[in-house]
Amino acid sequence: MKVTLQENQSLVLIVDNEAFNRQELRFLLEQSGYRVAEAKDGTEAINVFQQLHPELVLLDTILPDMDGFECCSKLLSIDENKHTPVLMITEFENTESIENGFRAGATDYIIKPFYWPVLGFRVRRLIEESQLHQKLVAANLELQRLVTIDFLTQLANRRRFEEYMDHEWRRMARLQQPVSLILLDVDFFKSYNDTYGHQSGDRALIEIAKVIQNVVQRPADLVARYGGEEFAVILPETDALGAAHVAQRICSAIRRLAIPHINSQVSSHVTLSAGLATLIPEPSSNFEEMIAAADKGLYQAKAAGRDCFKPNNLQSICNMRVFLSQILMSQEESSRVS
Known part of the structure; x- marks a missing residue:
């Protein structure tokens, strides 16, 4: 596992069994100002996800220990309330792969080989949507708290x-x-x-x-x-x-x-x-x-x-x-x- 240490930037987890693919994505993401963590298989991805809680996962569909769809499902079951977006990366542009990805909980998908400006746009959009979602969740939780709290004593009402x-x-x-x-x-x-x-x-x-x-x-x-x-x-x-x-x-x-x-x-x-x-x-x-x-x-x-x-x-x-x-x-x- 590798991760940069600039804590003020969004963290993206790359899950791919090919070192070259991970290095290429890391370079492109870091050039765009993101922190990056890597995982070479599904098991490592789950461990990294639990430890670092990334704001976005770039997940290849082909992994050595489990397929990307199973990995996606397991990742999202870890932190159901956070709704971390998962962008599936697949070599196959067919209905079955796309349906399997969305069924597993993926937010979006992109086909290899991809054009970086397109991937960069999707990464930025998904992270912005995720951050907005978290703000809305926090606001709703605060609203729920306020309607159940006595204003004077701050006890339950x-x-x-x-x-x-x-x-x-x-x-x-x-x-x-x-x-x-x-x-x-x-x-x-x-x-x-x-x-x-x-x-x-x-x-x-x-x-x-x-x-x-x-x-x-x-x-x-x-x-x-x-x-x-x-x-x-x-x-x-x-x-x-x-x-x-x-x-x-x-x-x-x-x-x-x-x-x-x-x-x-x-x-x-x-x-x-x-x-x-x-x-x-x-x-x-x-x-x-x-x-x-x-x-x-x-x-x-x-x-x-x-x-x-x-x-x-x-x-x-x-x-x-x-x-x-x-x-x-x-x-x-x-x-x-x-």
């Missing part, structure tokens, strides 16, 4: 929450694993806004969002702004004890944040109330029952005095040690009975 909840609910139903949901509400937030102003309220929500996101760090978990001063945390493959542990850590972290709230009825600082629900979904069920259960827990946490969390089907708990000790006592009692 309600739309993204429902999409992800549905996805994980179905996945956990297939795996028959538990999924947990935590609904969190800022205690007496209307009073906070009335006291400090809505701009301070927005800043408080931003800080709270950062704290929750710092606590919930598993890639599969999702933190969302559920609405207003409410947040939601989706915890796939997490049982009730695990969810309670996360809720306790969040509530404790918000207390340590110590945002002043002189008109709170439970503390001199901003606090959270939380409702938890944990279920193993049935294949034909709907995640709305999970939301309803967590919302019920949130209501019970508020009724119990706020600044605490209410796990599903457990009494309101404001201290994790109490919760753990209850679990341990229950386990020891069960052992004695058995």
Whole structure:
């Protein structure tokens, strides 16, 4: 494999078993300002492609270890989302070869012997089209990100929450694993806004969002702004004890944040109330029952005095040690009975 080292230029991979052909193409491409990598067969082409991710592949149809059509198909399967253009070079101008090339995913083809100005034009066009395509893909991804992100907190928004909840609910139903949901509400937030102003309220929500996101760090978990001063945390493959542990850590972290709230009825600082629900979904069920259960827990946490969390089907708990000790006592009692 050979490659020039000018990193600011487009990289073209030449795949041809004839050294002379590769040298000729290299010279012409480098004269036109491109970087060049070479491969003498399909196996080497695949390795180079994986390592360097060229912007264009010039691929001969005749290779010693596999034909160019098979090589083309394998190359494009490596990086399906990048849509790297492949220009097939063939000695045979027949319908079957052309159809095989396009069927394998080739973008265009050229017949040997070729006229360099024509090949140079096609190389430039294909690279420009590829670069434009990548910009469009990046723009679409950014647009998709923006429509699923809450502008103020930069967390997932309600739309993204429902999409992800549905996805994980179905996945956990297939795996028959538990999924947990935590609904969190800022205690007496209307009073906070009335006291400090809505701009301070927005800043408080931003800080709270950062704290929750710092606590919930598993890639599969999702933190969302559920609405207003409410947040939601989706915890796939997490049982009730695990969810309670996360809720306790969040509530404790918000207390340590110590945002002043002189008109709170439970503390001199901003606090959270939380409702938890944990279920193993049935294949034909709907995640709305999970939301309803967590919302019920949130209501019970508020009724119990706020600044605490209410796990599903457990009494309101404001201290994790109490919760753990209850679990341990229950386990020891069960052992004695058995």
